[in-house]
Amino acid sequence: MKEVVHEVAPDTPIEVWFMDEARVGQQGTLTRIWAKRGTRPRAVRDHRYTWAWIFGAVCPERAVGAAVVLPEVNVHAMNIHLAEISRCVSKGAHAVLVLDGAGWHTSPRLHLPENISLLPLPRYAPELNPVENIWEFLRQNLLSHRVWDSYDAIVDACCHAWSTLMRTPDQIATITRRSWAQVKL
Template sequence: IHLEEISRSVSKGAHAVLVLDGAGWHTSPRLRLPANISLLSLPRYAPELNPVENVWEFLRQNLLSHCVWDSYDAIVDACCHAWSALMSTPEQIASITRRSWAQVKV
């Protein structure tokens, strides 16, 4: 369902490439890939290629550090709050995930 939703969002005539890390849930023999999507798996143990690793590091260092929670629900609430705070600042996300070596040269 997730891939179908992404497929519907891809502009007509365009093709989407989804970058995947090595998480086991990213693969399944039953996966049906829409024609306008390709999957690109990152090599193992290459966090420098996965910008989401920087997002997790930022969250741990800035919004979830030095905390002890009383319950599982408190952990979930703190994580939801941290994620919502980050999502409200798209310029911060762009800064965190930017790679100098991946810039388009004009």
């Protein structure tokens, strides 16, 4: 982490943020549900092909997050998300944003805000990104077993799911906090 923030002024508070994106849509995820032993409960399943992408980031230590819901993933969408994260970083602090190696995360066309530095994860290591657990939680509790009529309905569901989670800071901390992700410079 020291290499990532070497140009940050000394005494600047450092926040560790994690980010990722998830596709949500009509080809939704089926999750487990409670049912009487020996029965096969019915669950809705949509076979249409409309979806949206949640770009989400969390700061486990502050138990806050920033997200945008967009129709596609690309460099332009990533720039929108970086701007949103930048607005949520504490005033006077610098964020180290941990992310995977997707092409739109590392493009030279990214407009990196001054209060954010990027720290890529090792290849093939999604288990190191706690935002993956956020997606699992949202799918299990707020986004599964649904049929949405339109793209707007998907966006509304994504926004509602993210907002619901952000209103529970203890839940955010429980899902995302990792002992190895503490700031120790």
